[in-house]
Amino acid sequence: MxxxxxxxxxxxxxxxxxxxxxxxxxxxxxxxxxxxxxxxxxxxxxxxxxxxxxxxxxxxxxxxxxxxxxxxxxxxSPPRLVYNPTEDYSFSENVMAQGRTPATETLEVTPTEVTAWLASKTGLAEGDSLVRLRRRRQVDGRPVLVENIYLNARRLPGIERFDFNRSLWKLLREHYGLELVRKQIEMFPTALIDPQAEALGVTAGTAGLYVTRCSRDQDGCFVEFDEEFWLHDTLSIQVEVG
Amino acid sequence: MxxxxxxxxxxxxxxxxxxxxxxxxxxxxxxxxxxxxxxxxxxxxxxxxxxxxxxxxxxxxxxxxxxxxxxxxxxxSPPRLVYNPTEDYSFSENVMAQGRTPATETLEVTPTEVTAWLASKTGLAEGDSLVRLRRRRQVDGRPVLVENIYLNARRLPGIERFDFNRSLWKLLREHYGLELVRKQIEMFPTALIDPQAEALGVTAGTAGLYVTRCSRDQDGCFVEFDEEFWLHDTLSIQVEVG
DNA sequence: AAGTGGTCTAGACCACCAC
DNA sequence: TGGTGGTCTAGACCACTTG
Missing domain, CATH: 1.10.10.10 (Winged helix-like DNA-binding domain superfamily/Winged helix DNA-binding domain)
Known part of the structure; x- marks a missing residue:
């Protein structure tokens, strides 16, 4: 600090x-x-x-x-959760390793399509099919983030039938034999507005951290685009390099 | 967005x-x-x-x-500056590459010592000698960050005599033959309070992003600890990982 | 000197939550 | 039902910037 x-x-x-x-x-x-x-x-x-x-x-x-x-x-505010967005990781394990209690709620699972905005992020063509997943995650009973995950439906057949209240990264590894290669990470501070503010139970305009990750497989094929909205006081990003 | x-x-x-x-x-x-x-x-x-x-x-x-x-x-607000804190880089070159105009002001150069807090960050012993450098950086005439840099005086003899309005990373490479290995990066959103708020000409409580980097040489010897206070609307962190 | 945001007063009613 | 924050009114004076 x-x-x-x-x-x-x-x-x-x-x-x-x-x-x-x-x-x-x-x-x-x-x-x-x-x-x-x-x-x-x-x-x-x-x-x-x-x-x-x-x-x-x-x-x-x-x-x-x-x-x-x-x-x-x-x-x-309790201490910030330490978070390394460059690693494949399990939210639950990370939270528990820090002596806290995690919880995950799946808010929505919907088939959807690549929009112009997602096309620019993923390199897919507009209209390609995706599965959209929306989750809320808590630490010690307090919601700390909501996330929108867009999964490549073609690359992950049958993905919509799984239980998403567990680690997505483990699911991809165990059921699809995938090792994700995190390609691009972007983040910046911004305010949380609806619908994210509402999902987190905070007033519109509450400070947040917006984090996106675009992941591909070993062949460079797009697998997952992840968009996270964190409450700004709940996390500390820590990365090791070199 | x-x-x-x-x-x-x-x-x-x-x-x-x-x-x-x-x-x-x-x-x-x-x-x-x-x-x-x-x-x-x-x-x-x-x-x-x-x-x-x-x-x-x-x-x-x-x-x-x-x-x-x-x-x-x-x-x-103009577009956010894209910034990759995992890379050794020149602020000026990065800003210019994005079609903007950079400026750097050195506010202070002082010999100082390792405090308890810095000892926990760097692994040095309390009381070891450092050179403290304080700079303000601008983009298109608007101050966007202030930074405190702590340099290992023992590892970098004569460092206090250089011109710090240029790239520190280049200076270390050219005059000391150092390739920095970024070891630990930490960042989280927080408010800017005095003295940072004052240095940036903003009201206390303005939203900011706090970024620290601890760098070592190839032998793991501590070289530099960098503490940056950014205005929250001025940057977008972007990192690529393998 | 005029205009700006920065700070502050002393109230009000509303929506929601816990009891 | 009483207490909480959320929203809003209609002002005021001050410190600073700009012309």
């Missing part, structure tokens, strides 16, 4: 409120996943208004130190 | 204002780096108040579609 500037108590009210709460979190007075005082209480105890209290909370949310649960309150 | 939900005009005012502005940007009515109408004008033309207009602007900012320049106004 970048080191925090612990100097000067001067400046806007909302920054002083922010630092006050941040200190309580650092000192362990507020434990991960515990609830903060309500906005009205924070406003009153800092002799200010709700608007200003919300400015302070928005700062901490942007830093990834707290998160909100729709109309239930503000909570202290 | 994730595909946008272009449905339903129902819902909160600020989301309708957001979508209205977003459409204007997509249709090219508002060009990259051009100024949006002022908050007061946006409020009035949408029959609402400044607070609500600012909510809409905050949404677009979180998506990375607009950015603000301190007390000057809101501007349309």
């Amino acid at each position: 970048p080191e925090r500037d612990h100097s000067a108590a001067i400046g806007p009210i909302y920054l002083r409120v922010r630092d006050h709460i941040a200190d309580q979190i650092e000192q362990g007075l507020l434990q991960p996943n515990s609830r903060l005082p309500s906005e009205r209480v924070l406003a009153e105890s800092n002799n200010t208004t709700r608007v200003t209290a919300r400015l302070a909370l928005a700062q901490l949310e942007a830093e990834g130190r707290i998160y909100r649960s729709n109309r239930r309150g503000w909570f202290v | 994730p595909e946008r939900d272009h449905s339903a005009a129902i819902g909160p005012i600020y989301l309708r204002v957001r979508d209205h502005i977003a459409d204007q940007i997509e249709q090219g009515l508002l060009q990259p780096n051009s100024r949006l109408p002022s908050e007061r004008v946006l409020a009035e033309s949408n029959n609402t108040t400044r607070v609500t207009a600012r909510l809409a602007l905050a949404q677009l900012e979180a998506e990375g579609r607009i950015y603000r320049s301190n007390r000057r106004g809101w501007f349309v």
Whole structure:
């Protein structure tokens, strides 16, 4: 983590409120996943208004130190999940290896076609058939990402009949003898808007990280395009190279 | 880019204002780096108040579609810079290859020592000597990142005497015969706070991407630890893996 | 000097959640 | 039903940038 500037108590009210709460979190007075005082209480105890209290909370949310649960309150963010998108991996195993509890829900499995946008990403021709898979994944009961996966139906006959609440990468290996070669990974910070915000139970505009991966087999044949929408405070990307 | 939900005009005012502005940007009515109408004008033309207009602007900012320049106004974000942190590379060359104009300013060069935090990152012992380098980098005149670089003074004798407004990677190669081996890369979205926010001329709490890289030579000897603070709307990470 | 965003007040009503 | 955040109003003064 970048080191925090612990100097000067001067400046806007909302920054002083922010630092006050941040200190309580650092000192362990507020434990991960515990609830903060309500906005009205924070406003009153800092002799200010709700608007200003919300400015302070928005700062901490942007830093990834707290998160909100729709109309239930503000909570202290637990440590970020370490994630290496360059590796074939099992979400569940990765989460458990970090002492957390994973869960996966399959929201949708639909046959679909390559759109112009997907054609540019995959190199397939527009209209080629795909299977679209939409999943939500949780860590310790909190949804942390939704993903849209587009599978090459021609390359993976019968794929739509499997149980997708397990590791897709293992399924491809065991049933199709595939070793995936991750070809292109792209990611950037952006806001989560509907329908992703809704699926995650957060307000539109919540900060997120958008990650895509385009995978091929050993022959360069397109297998899978994966589009992930993460809540921004839930992950730390870590990659080793060289 | 994730595909946008272009449905339903129902819902909160600020989301309708957001979508209205977003459409204007997509249709090219508002060009990259051009100024949006002022908050007061946006409020009035949408029959609402400044607070609500600012909510809409905050949404677009979180998506990375607009950015603000301190007390000057809101501007349309230009395309994201494509960046591959796994490669040794020259910032300037990368920016120019994408048809943009780079600039680098060296803010600070100071001898310093390994702190507990740096020791955990680098494997050096606390108190070992380092050279700390702080730089700000711009694209088309807009600052997009500040970075703190910690160089192994023992491994790089005389390093403090060089001109740091050029490619550090080339300097290490040409003057020390070093090929860097990027060992560990870490990144996550977080807010930019002081002193980074100040160096970039943005308000505290602006969304950013924090990237660190720890590099070693062929013998595994620590050479450089790099800590970058990017404005979140300015970059797209793209990595290819084998 | 005029205009901009930055900060702040003091309220209000609504939708949703837990009890 | 009472408490939570979500949304919204109608102002105000300040700090800074620009002409």
